[in-house]
Amino acid sequence: MSAFIPGLPQAGEYHPAFAAYIGKAQSFADPVEKLKDQIDDVLRVLRPLDAAMRLYRYAPGKWSVQEMLGHIIDAERIFAYRALRIARADQTPLASFEENDYVVAAQAERCDWSELLAEFEHVRRSSVLLLQHLPESSWVRTGTANNAPISVRALAYIMIGHVAHHLGVLRERYL
Numbered sequence: 001m002s003a004f005i006p007g008l009p010q011a012g013e014y015h016p017a018f019a020a021y022i023g024k025a026q027s028f029a030d031p032v033e034k035l036k037d038q039i040d041d042v043l044r045v046l047r048p049l050d051a052a053m054r055l056y057r058y059a060p061g062k063w064s065v066q067e068m069l070g071h072i073i074d075a076e077r078i079f080a081y082r083a084l085r086i087a088r089a090d091q092t093p094l095a096s097f098e099e100n101d102y103v104v105a106a107q108a109e110r111c112d113w114s115e116l117l118a119e120f121e122h123v124r125r126s127s128v129l130l131l132q133h134l135p136e137s138s139w140v141r142t143g144t145a146n147n148a149p150i151s152v153r154a155l156a157y158i159m160i161g162h163v164a165h166h167l168g169v170l171r172e173r174y175l
Helices: 016-025 031-046 065-087 099-106 113-132 152-174
Strands: 142-145 148-151
Touching: 016 152, 031 065, 031 113, 031 152, 065 099, 065 113, 065 142, 065 148, 065 152, 113 152, 148 152
Parallel strands: none
Antiparallel strands: 142 148
């Protein structure tokens, strides 16, 4: 069990741009447990997709499913890195990242699908282990990312909401 500080992140703990992600995760009392549960949710939806579906784009210029998964992995790594730095009381401002540039550079469509799924699982399990071992004081610690304050607690909810968002897009526009 984690030493999670109960309660949702407050408005001052994150940039308003993350409010939608936090909103998608707000019904979960313990974000670490939900982060664990999402592993099975993601794999259940993505594992059975055939090659044509994995490369499908619902409109020109939109990511393929495979690129979307690569993006989810990259974003998870960045959110976890931010959580680590802030949890360790590092006050160095952390830069933003341009998701579309990352997707192009990652070239996720060249990756073996089963390895990409395994990568998601390993990255998420690493995030879970990081968060579940944090002391209580780390959960409400705030740092700076994207020129705005952000707490470790908010980052945990953002990780949940980010994946929930992309699963929703996948179900609505791809499947």
